[in-house]
Amino acid sequence: MEVDKGKGEAEETRKVAEADRDTVTLKSSDGKLFEVSKEAAARLSTVLAGMIAGGSIDDNGTDLKQIGSEALENVVDYCNKHANSIPSAALISSSISFNTAPFKEPEEWERKFVDRLSHDALFDLVEAANFLGMERLLDVTCHKISEMMKGKSPDQIREVFNIKNDYTKEELEEIRQELAWAFYDD
């Protein structure tokens, strides 16, 4: 890609021409194409924003080899829904200077959006959001998973996360006894 540093204005004009299209096309690992609002993609994903700004967007479908079509469909769906919703208050920085940035509760549509997903789809979406640098989507999906975990036993958690129990019976008993109160219900 040739970059002419001496002609900043010309560069700008070229970019504007490129920006004429207000959608970008994304291609999943299994070759499916999805159209997404360019504005929303750039606003919600640091990775896509970087690709759009850097001109590495392919009109025939930008390859996202790490993301399957199901997850990408959800990503695109989320971006397009976001583009149509009122700008989220969570994304506007608060004027109060708290030293922590507390998590903003999901909005109604975001809640509905993650509620309809299967476990697998939800976990895939977390990975896709992480890969694409989509902070808000990562927040909303991980919040949903953490909600699902509440009140569950270690056994149930292993099932949800598909984790193998690598403890012996003795080790498990030791952990239980170490901080027994944590195993009682509230």
Add this chain to the structure above:
Amino acid sequence: MSGADEGAVAAVAATGGCISNKRPRSVPHLPMEIVATEILARLTVKTLLRFRSVCKAWRTAISSDLSLVSAHQKHQPPPSSLLIFPVLMCGRPDDDHRRCCAAEEEEEEEEEKKSCSSMGFYLWDPPLATSSVTLVHAVDDMPPGERRCPRVPHRALAHCDGLVLVATSEGNVHLFNPSARQAVTLPWSPGGVAPPNFHGHQAFGLGRDPRSGAYKAARYFHRQVLVVATGCHELTTGMEVFTVGVDRRWREMAMQPPYPVIPGRTAASFKGSLIWTVDEYHLGGGATSAPGFLRLSLEDEAFGVTPPPPCSHPRLDYACCGVSELRGELCVFRMVEPDSALEMWMGDDAVSPRWELRHAIRDAVWSSNLPRPVLALDDGIVFHVQGSSHYHGYACGYSFQTRAFEEIAKMHSLRGYHYTRRGASIAVANKFFVIPYRESLLQLPCLVPPPTEPAAALATTSLHCPR
């Protein structure tokens, strides 16, 4: 299974460590990094302690991953609850108390076990009208050293991110994590010994080094040194620091604090700095006014000054003001006569704060002790008024809307521990430490290295749990 799928499973197993490859296609496996900082970081401490038994990788992350501790802090909303810790004080003159201790120690210990209500950390939750509190962390069994004599008075308390430092009059310093019900005793240090005839010689602080994420306790102290040239004893000051999980002993800083601070006044912990109130009456060198508050940066362990708010009419009297962290801001508060207005100046930075006079509350009849704002809520502020040997302390909520005060968390119901069988109080809780409550995932016993020598023993203890 195809060769490509096998490769993918191997790659995932390598990143996750504990992820099974039983269901290769539809497995919802996530890298441990995302699981820890994005998902586990949103759960309560109690839930996480239970989930240590899910698998070894989870236990390692939950027990010893400082980045998870930080992520967990980040995901917590600003504190909206209070933690109340009754302070043990002697109800009798010192001599009486000592004689009584010596003669009846063994008998009383048995007796007290039967008659005491639980000593420990009590939690208060909003709304402002709530008066009840619940015990979250019973400390009837103080860490070793205090266990045999639970009536050793508490002298000071410092807190940061849900961790609590309690110093006793015997010079012991304990560190608590009430949300994980854990406690450690920090090593003994000569800095904890008061110079002869010197009452209240130290001032503590507890904060977090923003670079390493490690928590550091700091002790400012006075001590007596012998000046060889003159043969006279002189008082000097010093500062020592203890990094939790790293240090085996307190490290005295090479540099002396540039200004004396008021003993007994705990530092405010704010944005990686500890901020103490300078003792203007003992500045020395002919100086009569302090340039600001003494600041210790926890990252580079260097002293500095936090400029004071631009108070006038009258000027800021350091001895009669307080400084604390309030919902992510630095707050300097003072009472201004003649109408007893409580001024609250809010600053946004420890090094060069922009100060704003946020509140001047005139609607209250305060008792003689300066009310300390401990909790900022959306609809009001909770103040704590410290008690003394003559009257008990209380906490009250001030509502912005009604401009009225209401006593909250009826603390006198927490009074009266450790009565002897003759009915005379040995130690009663008239004073309370009241701090904003946060959960902390920092595991104290795991972070403290095993003791190398008996003198520097860092004892840990499993604490008595309420049923």
